[in-house]
Amino acid sequence: MRFNPEDWKKKAHENFEGAWHEGPSVLTPASHAETYPCKGYKRAQAHPVFATINKLRETYLSMGFDEAEVPVIIDEKDIYRQFGPEAMAVLDRVFYLGGLPRPNVGIARDRLDKINGILGKTMAPAIEEKLRETLHAYKKSEIDGDELTFELSKVLETDDGVVVHILDDVFPEFRELAPESSRSTLRSHMTSGWFLTLGSIWDKSPLPIRMFSVDRCFRREQAEGPTRLMTYHSASCIIAGDDVTIEDGKAVSEALLSAFGYTDFRFQPDEKRSKYYMPDTQTEVYARHPVHGWVEVATFGMYSPSALAEYGVGVPVMNLGLGVERLAMIAYGANDVRQLVYPQFFPRPLSDREIARAVHLREEPSSPEGKLLATAIAKVAAANGSAQGPCSFDAWEGTLGGTRVKVVVEETESNAKLCGPACANEIFVHDGSVLGVPDAEKWKQVRIEGVPIGLSYLSAVSALAAARIEEAARTGKETTVQVKMAKLPSDINLKIDEYAMRFVTDSKKKVDVRGPVFLSVRSAILP
Numbered sequence: 009m010r011f012n013p014e015d016w017k018k019k020a021h022e023n024f025e026g027a028w029h030e031g032p033s034v035l036t037p038a039s040h041a042e043t044y045p046c047k048g049y050k051r052a053q054a055h056p057v058f059a060t061i062n063k064l065r066e067t068y069l070s071m072g073f074d075e076a077e078v079p080v081i082i083d084e085k086d087i088y089r090q091f092g093p094e095a096m097a098v099l100d101r102v103f104y105l106g107g108l109p110r111p112n113v114g115i116a117r118d119r120l121d122k123i124n125g126i127l128g129k130t131m132a133p134a135i136e137e138k139l140r141e142t143l144h145a146y147k148k149s150e151i152d153g154d155e156l157t158f159e160l161s162k163v164l165e166t167d168d169g170v171v172v173h174i175l176d177d178v179f180p181e182f183r184e185l186a187p188e189s190s191r192s193t194l195r196s197h198m199t200s201g202w203f204l205t206l207g208s209i210w211d212k213s214p215l216p217i218r219m220f221s222v223d224r225c226f227r228r229e230q231a232e233g234p235t236r237l238m239t240y241h242s243a244s245c246i247i248a249g250d251d252v253t254i255e256d257g258k259a260v261s262e263a264l265l266s267a268f269g270y271t272d273f274r275f276q277p278d279e280k281r282s283k284y285y286m287p288d289t290q291t292e293v294y295a296r297h298p299v300h301g302w303v304e305v306a307t308f309g310m311y312s313p314s315a316l317a318e319y320g321v322g323v324p325v326m327n328l329g330l331g332v333e334r335l336a337m338i339a340y341g342a343n344d345v346r347q348l349v350y351p352q353f354f355p356r357p358l359s360d361r362e363i364a365r366a367v368h369l370r371e372e373p374s375s376p377e378g379k380l381l382a383t384a385i386a387k388v389a390a391a392n393g394s395a396q397g398p399c400s401f402d403a404w405e406g407t408l409g410g411t412r413v414k415v416v417v418e419e420t421e422s423n424a425k426l427c428g429p430a431c432a433n434e435i436f437v438h439d440g441s442v443l444g445v446p447d448a449e450k451w452k453q454v455r456i457e458g459v460p461i462g463l464s465y466l467s468a469v470s471a472l473a474a475a476r477i478e479e480a481a482r483t484g485k486e487t488t489v490q491v492k493m494a495k496l497p498s499d500i501n502l503k504i505d506e507y508a509m510r511f512v513t514d515s516k517k518k519v520d521v522r523g524p525v526f527l528s529v530r531s532a533i534l535p
Contacts, residue, residue, distance in 0.1 A: 056348055057241060060336040061222050064243045067267045068220040071260070073245055076219045078201025081105065084191040089318040090203050094283040101227050102196045106189040108153075111181040113143045122178045127166060138163045194226035198244035198329055199284055203311075206248060207319030215323065216249025222332065234344040241332035248325045254289050256326045257308035261293045264328075265305060268335065270295035278307055285309035285327075300338050306330040358511045360437040364459040366508030367435065367442060369468060370501050371475040377408055381415060382474035385529055386467050389417050393427035401426070405534070409482035412534035419528060427466070430494060430523025435461035435468075435502070440512060442497075442504065444521035465500050465525055472501035473529035480531060488530040494523050 054062070069075065087102070088095040115136070123139075124130050131139070142163050145151045151159055160171045175182055195201055198221060210217065222243045229236050247256050262273050274294040281290055290309035294302050308328035316325060333345050340348060347354040358366075373379050384404040392401050397419030404415045419426045433444040438458030444465060445451035473489040480487040494500045500521055504512075512519060 056336045056340050056342075057332055060332050060339065061241060061243070063267070064222055064264070064330070064332065064335075065220075067264055068222075068243075068245065071218075071263055073218045073220040076205060076221045078195075078198065078205050078221050078223070080195050080201070080224070082193050082195050082200040082204075084193060086200060086204065087193065090200060090284050090315050092283045092315070098196065099193070101229070102193040103226050103228050104189045105192045105194065106187040108185045108187055110147045110149060111179075111185060112147055113179055113181055115140055115143065119178050123164075123174055126170065126174055126177065127164065131164070135163060135165075196225055196227050198223070198225060198242045199311075199327060202244070202246050202325075202327060203284075203315065203319050203321075206246065206316070206321045206325060210248055210321045210323060216247055216252060218245070218247050220245035232346060234346065237333065237345055237349060243330040243332050243335075244328065246325055246327050248321070248323050250323055252310075252324045252326050254291070254308075254310055254326065257291060257310075257328055260326075260328050261295075261306055261308060264330070265293070265295045268339070270297050270305075272296040274302065278309075282309075284312055284315045286312050297338065300341075303338055305335060305338070355511070357515075358440075358508060360440065360459040363440065363442065363508045363512065364437045364461050366505035367437070367461050367463075367497075368503050368505070369463070369471050370498060370503040372471040373474040373478045375408065375478060377406055378474050378478040380404070381406070381408070381477065382467075382471045385415065385417060385473055386470040389427050389431065389466055389470065389527060392417070393425065393431060395419070395426045397421050397424045397426065399426055403529070408478050411481040411484050413477065413481050414532045414534050415477060415529065416532070417527070417529050419526075424526065426527075428492075428524035428526030430525050431464070431466040431469070431527060433465045433521075433523055435463050435465075435521065437461070440515050440517035442512065442519040442521070444494075444500070444523060463502070465494065465521075465523065466527070468501040469525060469527050470529075473527075477529070477531040481533075484533065486531050486533050488528065490528045491525045494521055494525050497521055500525060 065075065084099065084104075087098055091098050120131065120136060139160070142151065142156075142159050146153075146156050146159075157168050157171045157175070160174070161168050164171065164174075201221070205219070206217075220243070222241060224239055225242050226239050229238050232238060245260060247260070258273075258275060261275075265273070272295070274296075275291050276294065277288065278290040278292045281287070286309065290307065292304055293306040293308065295305050296302050306328060307330075308326060311321075311325040311327055316322075333349060336342070337345055337348055342348040344354075373382055381404045388401050388403040392399075395401070398421065400416050400418035402414070403417050404413075406413065417426065429446070430444070433446050434455075435442065435444050436454050436458035437443075438454045443451075443454055443458070445454050447455065469491045472491070476487055476489045491499065497504055497519060502521065504519065509519070
């Protein structure tokens with residue numbers, strides 16, 4: 009049964025209508041992550057490439073394509089069978105697989121003496137013979153490399169660490185081994201795996217055969233760059249059957265890409281003209297996206313009858329390939345595939361809001377009573393902040409940790425106010441900097457444009473005082489908490505998470521919370 013483009017597009021949209029645009033989408037950039045009310049939790053984010061792969065897989069399945077796992081390791085001779093005269097150019101870009109040869113290790117008398125010296129004892133003749141047999145079994149691949157140390161430790165009746173010392177000191181052959189290449193290659197095109205697959209199933213399965221695979225390919229690029237990686241994902245499919253034509257490629261392209269929000273399509277001949285495609289069938293697919301305009305997103309064509317004949321395939325085959333990373337770059341508006349695929353090596357800028365989430369209190373009370381105490385300290389200090397010293401104001405009286413406590417906010421020196429002028433400062437993040445600023449005209453822009461932390465110097469220091477008093481009360485002790493001139497965030501009980509602090513300093517921004525706080529809080533034990 010043949011499908012026209014509208015049939016396939018309808019199937020794709022039935023399963024995915026609105027999924028690309030309506031949220032929360034797995035393709036939402038990490039900077040828009042939803043933070044949950046529970047402290048420390050946020051909505052988990054899928055990797056852009058794998059989110060795109062998931063959508064491609066589900067779209068293919070909804071269109072009636074069976075999923076396949078096609079070979080990754082391709083023998084060199086298959087490249088010649090598939091690409092013909094073009095094979096040498098292709099092989100220049102493939103990775104050949106290599107491995108270490110098994111050394112033929114001899115055990116002369118001097119080596120046995122060295123081993124005896126390391127073991128601190130003399131091996132019996134039977135053990136020497138068993139040692140030779142074990143090394144010979146390793147040479148014949150009867151023992152795997154990762155089992156050799158264990159097997160030798162059993163023969164020599166010693167631990168693995170001693171065996172490693174023996175291998176390193178007595179058998180330099182192991183250190184001097186150099187890898188040798190085989191004639192096996194890592195797949196550089198999904199086509200290589202499709203020919204092998206088709207040769208095995210085309211005459212054993214009902215036609216038409218519709219299969220897809222989304223998997224890695226490997227290409228030995230001279231250098232990775234903004235649009236090239238040495239390993240990438242290809243979303244590839246085949247349709248094999250007596251009446252398959254190039255029109256099937258157009259139908260699949262339209263149906264597949266419409267699920268990603270593309271609306272109009274343009275097909276034009278591909279000048280590269282790979283030898284495994286029939287002449288004049290290799291076609292580039294350009295799709296128009298509402299945001300990104302016309303973009304090249306896929307290539308399809310009809311496999312060459314001569315290439316198919318190499319595998320005994322006797323029916324026409326259409327193949328389509330789509331670069332997953334390219335599609336993901338478009339979806340995320342990325343300009344560099346390296347940053348898209350490996351974001352851990354290219355840390356993204358933090359927004360002011362994200363930095364604000366990383367600023368916390370260093371210490372705070374844990375009990376409900378302690379939290380009430382912190383609020384009471386801040387309230388009393390704010391109400392009497394301009395009072396001249398010496399002065400003292402009762403802030404709270406109650407039980408903390410089983411101990412009756414009275415807490416006062418005081419200033420013991422003359423000609424000094426209860427609170428320093430910086431107590432009223434509030435913390436904002438503005439243009440990547442963490443700033444403590446007063447409510448003054450000079451700082452109006454910071455207070456309007458910046459992201460508030462939700463803390464003032466007074467509220468932060470009050471939390472510190474309450475936490476210290478709470479801790480002292482548990483052991484029945486009195487304490488005094490004083491904060492004088494603030495220079496560092498820790499001076500006013502603030503902590504900035506390491507990742508945010510690193511971003512601030514790397515971006516040459518600043519953390520400025522300097523200011524005269526001069527607040528003193530004292531606790532007394534009540535009978």
